[in-house]
Amino acid sequence: MHTLIKGVDMRRFLLFLGVLIFIASCKKKETYEYQITPQNLYPTNAGKVKLKTDGQYVSILYANLFQTALSSNELFRITQCIESVGDKDLVREVIISNFMNKSDVILPTNEEMRADIDAFLEATYERFYVRKMTEAERTWFRNYIESNPNVTPELVYFSFALSNEYLFY
Amino acid sequence: MKRRNFIKKAAAVTAGAFAVPYILPSGRLFASSGSQLAPHVVYVLFAGGVRQQESILQGYLDQSQGLNIPGNIMYNMLNGAPPSQKIVYGTDGLLEGDTPIPQILGQTLEQQGTLFPEVISSSAGHYGGLNALLQGNTLFTQGLKQKPINPTIFEYARRHLGLPASKVWFVGNGIGNSTPLLNYSNHPSYGADYGANFFAPTITFGQQGIDHLSNAKIYHPEEELSPIYQMKYFLDNNFRNVGGEVPGIHNTEEEKQDIKAFMEEMYIKTQNGTISHPPVTDNGDLVTVGYACEVMKWFKPNLTVINLSAVDGCHSNFTGYLGALHRADHAVGHIWNFIQTQVPEMAGNTAMIITPECGRNLMPNPIEDQNDWKAFDHSDANTRRIFTQMVGPSIPSGLRVGSETNQVGISADGAPTIAEILGFKQEIMSSGLLAGNAQSLFDRI
Numbered sequence: 001m002h003t004l005i006k007g008v009d010m011r012r013f014l015l016f017l018g019v020l021i022f023i024a025s026c027k028k029k030e031t032y033e034y035q036i037t038p039q040n041l042y043p044t045n046a047g048k049v050k051l052k053t054d055g056q057y058v059s060i061l062y063a064n065l066f067q068t069a070l071s072s073n074e075l076f077r078i079t080q081c082i083e084s085v086g087d088k089d090l091v092r093e094v095i096i097s098n099f100m101n102k103s104d105v106i107l108p109t110n111e112e113m114r115a116d117i118d119a120f121l122e123a124t125y126e127r128f129y130v131r132k133m134t135e136a137e138r139t140w141f142r143n144y145i146e147s148n149p150n151v152t153p154e155l156v157y158f159s160f161a162l163s164n165e166y167l168f169y
Numbered sequence: 170m171k172r173r174n175f176i177k178k179a180a181a182v183t184a185g186a187f188a189v190p191y192i193l194p195s196g197r198l199f200a201s202s203g204s205q206l207a208p209h210v211v212y213v214l215f216a217g218g219v220r221q222q223e224s225i226l227q228g229y230l231d232q233s234q235g236l237n238i239p240g241n242i243m244y245n246m247l248n249g250a251p252p253s254q255k256i257v258y259g260t261d262g263l264l265e266g267d268t269p270i271p272q273i274l275g276q277t278l279e280q281q282g283t284l285f286p287e288v289i290s291s292s293a294g295h296y297g298g299l300n301a302l303l304q305g306n307t308l309f310t311q312g313l314k315q316k317p318i319n320p321t322i323f324e325y326a327r328r329h330l331g332l333p334a335s336k337v338w339f340v341g342n343g344i345g346n347s348t349p350l351l352n353y354s355n356h357p358s359y360g361a362d363y364g365a366n367f368f369a370p371t372i373t374f375g376q377q378g379i380d381h382l383s384n385a386k387i388y389h390p391e392e393e394l395s396p397i398y399q400m401k402y403f404l405d406n407n408f409r410n411v412g413g414e415v416p417g418i419h420n421t422e423e424e425k426q427d428i429k430a431f432m433e434e435m436y437i438k439t440q441n442g443t444i445s446h447p448p449v450t451d452n453g454d455l456v457t458v459g460y461a462c463e464v465m466k467w468f469k470p471n472l473t474v475i476n477l478s479a480v481d482g483c484h485s486n487f488t489g490y491l492g493a494l495h496r497a498d499h500a501v502g503h504i505w506n507f508i509q510t511q512v513p514e515m516a517g518n519t520a521m522i523i524t525p526e527c528g529r530n531l532m533p534n535p536i537e538d539q540n541d542w543k544a545f546d547h548s549d550a551n552t553r554r555i556f557t558q559m560v561g562p563s564i565p566s567g568l569r570v571g572s573e574t575n576q577v578g579i580s581a582d583g584a585p586t587i588a589e590i591l592g593f594k595q596e597i598m599s600s601g602l603l604a605g606n607a608q609s610l611f612d613r614i
Contacts, residue, residue, distance in 0.1 A: 046411045077377045083344040084378070086352050086367025087334070088417045090425050094382050094432065101386040140403060150392045151400075159400035164415050165408040 042131040048168035054082040061161055064127055065099050067106050096161050108153045117142050128160040205592035206563040209519040210472050214302055216497040217478035218547045220529040221554040225286045234542045242495045245502030246278045258491040260449060266492055270449050273502035282560025283568040288578040290527045293552040295346055298526025303351055305584025305603040313347045317354035319602050322584045323365035324353055326472045329593035335424040337365040338470045340461040342453060342478040344369045364418035370460030371453050374435050383436040431467050447503035454479040458500040462507045469514045487542040520561030520590045524583060528552045570614055581607035
């Protein structure tokens with residue numbers, strides 16, 4: 001015996017409702033997967049509290065300028081040279097200028113630097129300081145390079161290699 | 170008392186206090202006025218552990234190897250005839266070492282100056298001994314690889330005379346035994362700001378230096394160097410905000426350029442063979458002295474300290490020790506002769522003080538050399554026997570103070586003696602940082 005509610009066949013209604021629920025329940029559910037976009041994270045200069053040893057300084061400097069490792073024998077000899085001079089600032093300056101005099105030192109060209117000063121500065125900060133530059137540093141350096149036609153990548157590299165922050169890690 | 174009388178008497182007493190000579194605890198009549206006896210001092214830290222028996226006592230083989238052959242092998246410094254037999258300390262002739270090096274000085278330093286033949290060394294070791302000589306203090310508790318804890322004579326001189334770094338030099342025999350650490354102390358009131366410039370010439374101007382320091386690129390001072398420094402100062406200022414200060418002595422930019430010019434000149438002279446070496450230059454001490462002479466000629470320092478060490482080979486080779494001692498004397502003779510003849514700004518107004526950092530043992534160790542002679546270490550009471558010699562303006566000539574039975578002076582006396590010569594004795598004596606019994610040698614005469 002069929003139950004009628006105001007002319008609606010209750011059994012058909014329930015069947016229709018069941019199909020409706022079935023269809024709705026089969027709808028593909030959207031899922032979200034969260035992943036990490038690769039990022040180079042750098043510390044700030046405030047975290048640099050340890051002074052590099054003479055050996056660390058020389059080996060890192062060599063790697064930064066020549067994109068290759070210094071031999072252990074040369075490292076030992078150059079470290080001895082640093083020890084043999086009292087004014088470490090001075091002897092580092094002499095060592096850098098000796099490196100800069102070598103033909104295989106790898107430097108960007110002046111044209112490359114001036115074509116995109118921001119990119120050059122970002123790369124230089126990351127190479128020497130292993131950190132991002134601040135906006136204040138960007139502004140100062142950009143202005144300085146733009147207003148000084150004599151400034152070359154070599155001089156910029158020299159100043160970074162000679163700076164105090166480069167002596168710390 | 171009336172006010173006027175009181176003022177009169179007070180003024181008289183005050184004036185009297187300044188005018189009337191007073192006796193100091195040292196026995197001298199007047200306190201040091203701060204006036205200089207000489208504007209330049211050369212301090213030779215002599216040789217690296219010298220036995221009294223072969224130096225002051227001129228025993229040669231007599232008091233070491235049981236051979237009755239005495240003689241003086243330091244005839245630039247000391248009066249006395251050289252040995253007559255078994256000559257092994259010279260240069261090679263028919264036999265190894267059989268040709269003594271000719272005397273450089275017409276008059277020995279003993280004739281020209283004052284000799285303290287029996288001085289007490291505070292240390293039986295090199296580093297402790299060097300610290301006592303340079304600090305005027307025997308509380309050298311720091312070990313190797315550590316900076317001195319009390320100020321060195323370099324720091325006293327720079328601070329109390331206001332000298333720039335390029336006027337105070339330490340020329341080391343090498344970089345071993347923490348020698349490069351001795352150019353300034355960690356003392357909070359002195360330290361790196363008053364440190365001395367330092368070279369270890371056998372390294373700086375040796376093959377390592379030639380390979381890695383001599384081929385520096387020349388930068389234009391205004392167009393290239395100036396931007397480098399401007400950018401560096403900007404970077405340093407930023408880093409200073411987070412506390413990044415680098416320890417070490419600092420020359421001014423002008424001094425740096427001068428030192429770099431000196432280094433370039435030295436590499437050229439080294440390659441040309443024109444360094445002011447002593448007539449015989451066949452060991453590290455003599456090489457060191459050649460460059461020390463160049464430093465004096467170039468910078469005319471107010472204080473030059475030269476460290477010699479070759480005689481320390483006595484640990485294992487007595488024959489070599491005799492040769493090194495003979496050469497150390499040759500080196501000292503050359504320094505004095507060079508100052509008087511090649512550096513007009515220092516000739517006649519330079520004082521030189523020579524003293525070993527420690528002595529050597531009375532009894533030998535078991536090691537025998539090629540002549541079957543026994544070697545000597547430094548650890549027993551004989552090690553505490555050293556000497557001090559000084560020569561120059563206001564230093565009595567031909568004077569001998571003390572004897573084998575009457576030791577006069579300690580190794581820490583060097584610093585206050587230099588202070589008296591350069592004119593800051595009061596400051597160093599009142600610093601409270603010297604050994605309690607350290608005195609200027611002038612006060613011991």
